[in-house]
Amino acid sequence: MKKFLLLFTLSAHFVLAQFTDIHIIKEIRSKDRGLVVSAHPLASEAGAKVLKMGGNAFDAVIATQYALAVVYPQAGNLGGGGFLVGVKNNGEKFAIDFRETAPEKSSRDMYLDNKGKANTELSQNGRLAVGVPGSVAGFFATLKHAKLPMEKLIQPAIDLAEQGFALTEREANLLNSQMQFFNQHNTAKTAFQKEKWKAGDVLVQKDLAETLKLIQKNGAKGFYEGRTANLIVGEMKRGNGIITFNDLKNYHATERKPIVFDYKGNEIVSMPLPSSGGILLAQMLKMSSFENLENFQQNSADAVQIMVEAERRAFADRAEFMGDPDFIQDQTSMLISDAYLKNRWKSFDKNWATPSSAVGKIISQTKESTETTHISIIDKDGNAVAVTTTLNGLYGSKVVVSGAGFFLNNEMDDFSIKPGVPNMFGAVGGEANSIKPGKRMLSSMTPTIVLKNRKPFIVVGTPGGTTIPTSVFQSIVNVVDFKLNPNLTVNLPKFHHQWLPESVQVENGFPEITLKLLEKKNYIFEKVSQIGRTEMIVIDENGNAVAVADGRGDDSVAME
Ligand code: DON
Numbered sequence: 001m002k003k004f005l006l007l008f009t010l011s012a013h014f015v016l017a018q019f020t021d022i023h024i025i026k027e028i029r030s031k032d033r034g035l036v037v038s039a040h041p042l043a044s045e046a047g048a049k050v051l052k053m054g055g056n057a058f059d060a061v062i063a064t065q066y067a068l069a070v071v072y073p074q075a076g077n078l079g080g081g082g083f084l085v086g087v088k089n090n091g092e093k094f095a096i097d098f099r100e101t102a103p104e105k106s107s108r109d110m111y112l113d114n115k116g117k118a119n120t121e122l123s124q125n126g127r128l129a130v131g132v133p134g135s136v137a138g139f140f141a142t143l144k145h146a147k148l149p150m151e152k153l154i155q156p157a158i159d160l161a162e163q164g165f166a167l168t169e170r171e172a173n174l175l176n177s178q179m180q181f182f183n184q185h186n187t188a189k190t191a192f193q194k195e196k197w198k199a200g201d202v203l204v205q206k207d208l209a210e211t212l213k214l215i216q217k218n219g220a221k222g223f224y225e226g227r228t229a230n231l232i233v234g235e236m237k238r239g240n241g242i243i244t245f246n247d248l249k250n251y252h253a254t255e256r257k258p259i260v261f262d263y264k265g266n267e268i269v270s271m272p273l274p275s276s277g278g279i280l281l282a283q284m285l286k287m288s289s290f291e292n293l294e295n296f297q298q299n300s301a302d303a304v305q306i307m308v309e310a311e312r313r314a315f316a317d318r319a320e321f322m323g324d325p326d327f328i329q330d331q332t333s334m335l336i337s338d339a340y341l342k343n344r345w346k347s348f349d350k351n352w353a354t355p356s357s358a359v360g361k362i363i364s365q366t367k368e369s370t371e372t373t374h375i376s377i378i379d380k381d382g383n384a385v386a387v388t389t390t391l392n393g394l395y396g397s398k399v400v401v402s403g404a405g406f407f408l409n410n411e412m413d414d415f416s417i418k419p420g421v422p423n424m425f426g427a428v429g430g431e432a433n434s435i436k437p438g439k440r441m442l443s444s445m446t447p448t449i450v451l452k453n454r455k456p457f458i459v460v461g462t463p464g465g466t467t468i469p470t471s472v473f474q475s476i477v478n479v480v481d482f483k484l485n486p487n488l489t490v491n492l493p494k495f496h497h498q499w500l501p502e503s504v505q506v507e508n509g510f511p512e513i514t515l516k517l518l519e520k521k522n523y524i525f526e527k528v529s530q531i532g533r534t535e536m537i538v539i540d541e542n543g544n545a546v547a548v549a550d551g552r553g554d555d556s557v558a559m560e
Pocket of ligand 1: 372373390391392393411414442443444445463464465466468
């Protein structure tokens with residue numbers, strides 16, 4: 001009896017030790033072994049574990065996302081949405097759109113008061129800010145490309161939620177910083193509320209474990225119908241929420257044709273509308289290639305000017321033309337055509353900053369950024385997957401579904417709630433991105449896979465709102481044109497411009513000489529502490545792979 005107890009204690013301790021020992025690994029090199037890079041070491045490990053069980057990259061990405069929904073509540077989610085780009089070893093390329101939708105009771109002017117003034121507090125916080133969640137439908141849509149049953153892929157997340165895991169210092173601080181909002185937006189006490197979190201505290205999420213078990217047992221219906229749906233609709237009723245049972249039941253993830261284009265002999269595969277990411281990436285890469293970027297150095301004044309001007313023109317188009325292709329005329333082929341872009345580039349002047357008013361009809365101004373998360377994975381068989389998922393803001397709407405244990409998104413703010421009123425990332429838009437029931441809000445997420453000789457060469461993506469496409473743009477240019485290694489590519493200071501505001505953001509540590517030279521040409525800079533968290537895998541022609549997790553967070557790599 002005593003022996004049994006001892007054994008039991010030992011194994012319980014072992015399990016707990018597994019989740020309280022957090023090892024952040026920033027870079028792994030490998031050949032012929034699967035690699036997973038995500039925002040949290042335990043989530044990357046969940047993906048690697050599934051690869052070891054014989055799963056492929058698509059199995060691993062499902063397991064990693066479920067795990068992130070537990071260990072990275074600021075952005076990993078069941079209550080949000082995202083986009084996935086996959087390339088299979090047989091050459092098949094696909095994109096899965098599991099973006100949130102506007103509820104059936106939503107309407108174009110729902111965030112305007114009776115004087116027509118937009119109320120961004122309502123589109124950004126609390127129950128009215130929530131779009132119909134897409135993540136769980138997205139995981140099931142991905143399953144078609146996977147090998148293992150969902151029951152197995154979800155198990156690591158259930159263990160993490162039930163047994164708990166140790167918070168890193170960064171997470172503890174983040175939770176503390178948001179406590180007043182959790183208190184303000186929740187009626188019942190949630191697992192995330194506590195006087196003060198500190199590093200090493202164990203976060204246990206019993207309600208979330210129950211929700212995950214329902215999905216394990218009943219499939220997507222375990223989320224969109226039955227108990228979980230009841231709890232979501234119940235949560236809506238505790239405030240001004242409008243999501244109905246029908247909204248949940250009718251939600252569908254959609255497989256879309258990725259955007260595919262050539263960049264200097266590399267085949268880029270990225271996300272189409274309703275994300276603006278792939279279009280912007282194509283526009284920026286193509287426009288900057290008119291100026292032989294490869295002749296300049298990374299972050300030099302010449303290179304930055306060319307790239308900023310490409311960003312300015314692309315983002316002006318975002319505001320005017322882009323939205324959910326099921327609701328608007330899809331202008332993608334025109335927007336990424338060489339003829340259109342050459343014409344757009346005619347106003348480039350290397351002696352002077354192009355005023356934003358010269359490339360698009362000016363609308364309005366900016367605010368700061370928050371949270372999303374990206375995963376890059378390759379497996380030993382040559383499959384690759386990039387997925388970016390989001391709650392939009394940090395912990396989304398800050399509302400936790402009482403009894404179900406997960407945060408709901410505040411994605412409605414990504415619609416243009418009124419023409420010219422910027423969203424929380426300063427992006428403006430008009431009719432193309434106006435609110436309509438069932439419509440998907442325009443995104444900037446840019447999960448991207450670059451192929452060389454038809455094989456995965458770069459797998460990349462990042463959070464960061466509107467800075468996502470510009471970060472992915474820089475990542476690709478850094479490797480292809482400036483020949484930087486993946487670590488420098490991810491970790492050197494980045495910059496960002498988005499047409500409006502007129503200024504260019506640069507991360508602290510950006511070369512001063514570049515700023516001085518460009519200020520003489522009328523560029524205005526704004527220093528910011530961080531842009532994005534890039535998760536990148538680069539594989540050379542001989543199959544040697546390097547996976548790098550961004551140094552700006554607790555992001556971590558795991559190997560099969
Ligand atoms: O879909 C989008 O573009 C935004 N909701 C993404 C938000 C985001 O990346 C926040 N992360 N830092």
